Amino acid sequence: MGLFNFFRKNNPKENMLDDLYSGLEIIADSSYRIFLESYNLDKRSFGEATRFETCIAILFYIDYCMSVNIPDNIRKNFYELAKDNIIARFSNKLLNTDLSDIIDYRFDEEYSKIPMKMGRDWPKSFNNLYEVTLKGTENTDTIKKLPGIKYEGMSEQIPKKLLFIRDETGNMYKAAKLVKELFAGKSLRLIIQEIEEADLKIKQKFREMGL
Numbered sequence: 001m002g003l004f005n006f007f008r009k010n011n012p013k014e015n016m017l018d019d020l021y022s023g024l025e026i027i028a029d030s031s032y033r034i035f036l037e038s039y040n041l042d043k044r045s046f047g048e049a050t051r052f053e054t055c056i057a058i059l060f061y062i063d064y065c066m067s068v069n070i071p072d073n074i075r076k077n078f079y080e081l082a083k084d085n086i087i088a089r090f091s092n093k094l095l096n097t098d099l100s101d102i103i104d105y106r107f108d109e110e111y112s113k114i115p116m117k118m119g120r121d122w123p124k125s126f127n128n129l130y131e132v133t134l135k136g137t138e139n140t141d142t143i144k145k146l147p148g149i150k151y152e153g154m155s156e157q158i159p160k161k162l163l164f165i166r167d168e169t170g171n172m173y174k175a176a177k178l179v180k181e182l183f184a185g186k187s188l189r190l191i192i193q194e195i196e197e198a199d200l201k202i203k204q205k206f207r208e209m210g211l
Contacts, residue, residue: 017078019188021085023178024062026192028054030199031171035134038164048093049137055086056103057130060111061175070183079107095142102143106133123172127165170202 031054036043059082066075087099096102110129115122136147174195181191 016182017074017081019182020062020078020178021082023175023182023188023192024055024058024082026195027061027171027174027178028058030174031058031168034164034167034171038167039135039160045139046134046137047141048090049140049143050134052086052090052094052099052143053106053130053133053137055082055089056106057111057133058171058175059083059086059103060107061172062179063107063112064115065176065179070179093141099143102145105145123169124165127168130168131161131164170199 028051032046032051035041035050035054036046059079062082063075063079066078083100083103086103091099111126114126114129118125132149133147135150136144177195178191182188
């Protein structure tokens, strides 16, 4: 079944939330690739646990974008839908029996508090925490609420970290575009097509600049 050939419900609002979740998974896949490519990591060491964490991070991005002018009840409905779908996707792939608690903890106690504490500078702090969380999934199929911090050589890691932050910031903009344009009535297919075209242009520009 193709990506967009998913079951359609009769309620337009439910259709929109389904589309929003499909967009979440697409952006989460992008975040997963960015992490591996930025740090030159082997995907065999970063599997389903890593993908699980990317889904929570993109759920946070989307909710943050929805907080501007989307009613709270719709935000809540989407959070519950996304959480249920993430648990269904990973419950047979991870050893945890507490995935719901981990999603709530990561979302409420970690990610959502960063903008409140940091203001406009929140993406930098978010990316620092997100990096630690992703690296904490190496060679494991168990999610930890508080993964250990790996100490690495700064001179070697700084260029990789800057690359990760640069490209991951693009995913925040993708989430903003997804929310804004889905709720404005644009189709998910067209939004994703535009995101992919923009990605190609940006990558080409970076190559031309030698970055």
